[in-house]
Amino acid sequence: MATAQFLALSSSSSASAAARPRACRAAPSRVCVAAAAAASSSGEPARRLAAEFDPAIPLACAVTPPSGWYIDPGFLRLELDRVFLRGWQAVGHIGQVKNPNDFFTGSLGNVEFVICRDANGKLQAFHNVCRHHASLLACGSGQKTCFQCPYHGWTYGLDGTLLKATRISGIKNFNKNDFGLLPIKVATWGPFVLARFDNSSQDTVGDVVGDEWLGSASDLLSRSGINTSLPHICRYFVTTI
Structure with missing residues (x-):
């Protein structure tokens, strides 16, 4: 850093x-x-x-x-x-994934990601890339019960499980369980959704995430409170590397 x-x-x-x-x-x-x-x-x-x-x-x-x-x-x-791409980064607002089947997408550098809440209400995060031919899987935000690749129709549950795989006839020893979406660590702190893109085994407990993300300021904000009444506005911009 x-x-x-x-x-x-x-x-x-x-x-x-x-x-x-x-x-x-x-x-x-x-x-x-x-x-x-x-x-x-x-x-x-x-x-x-x-x-x-x-x-x-x-x-x-x-x-x-x-x-x-x-x-x-x-x-x-x-x-x-x-x-x-090391450590926790704020990627969204909890209002974007308030209900089951809510999702939103984004990117950090050249890493595309999708954040969603599955049917059981669990917050999930994955690399937004199909495991078949690496096509972009989801776009924008909204509600979905599954993610279907627009290229060949591979379909994934919101828990990352591969539900349907097309064009695999003749491929030996293919196991759908080995081709789920690649997960990304995700956590919430206050009204923020945070993701971690490295392979660290860092805990996702709120206090740990807040301390790493904000340092000593996390304790101050925890004691003073955060104004959650402010509206969340999402703006998109494109950066070419």
């Missing part, structure tokens, strides 16, 4: 610092050297620059990240891998 930490640290600098690096009163730290190198050498690998981050640097010695860091596809991929 070095990239995100560095960007957060630098964003608190004054507006004048956005135009040029702030002068350090002490000897230049590793992060100052890395930022200067990035400004003069756009070919420097993003991973190497992020590794130069020094969390102990005083705020007074912070420098403004080069503008290229905000638009470099290499940094975007690095942030997705190190930040957004």
Whole structure:
């Protein structure tokens, strides 16, 4: 999470610092050297620059990240891998899956997902990809009793079970139980639906999820409460990587 930490640290600098690096009163730290190198050498690998981050640097010695860091596809991929695809991320609102058979879809980077509540009321999350030929399975949001692939008609229950498989005649040792939807860890905290896209065995208990997602702020919000009367508005945008 070095990239995100560095960007957060630098964003608190004054507006004048956005135009040029702030002068350090002490000897230049590793992060100052890395930022200067990035400004003069756009070919420097993003991973190497992020590794130069020094969390102990005083705020007074912070420098403004080069503008290229905000638009470099290499940094975007690095942030997705190190930040957004590791740990819990807010992906929706509990109002979107309030009732059995409710569902909504979304994406994080190049990962397509579907969140749903099955017929028994259990919250589920899966990779939104058919196990047959990797077609996108569901779109938008609403209510469904099953997910049917528009390509060849493979059909899945909202618990991820493969219910119907077409075009498999002649395939030996095919077992439907081996081709259910690939699950994603899902949990709720307050009015938020959260998902975790890595393979961590992290617990999905509310307090654990809140502590990891929000850190010390989770305790403050738990004690102070969250205004759940605010309406949920879902906006979609497309990012090309």
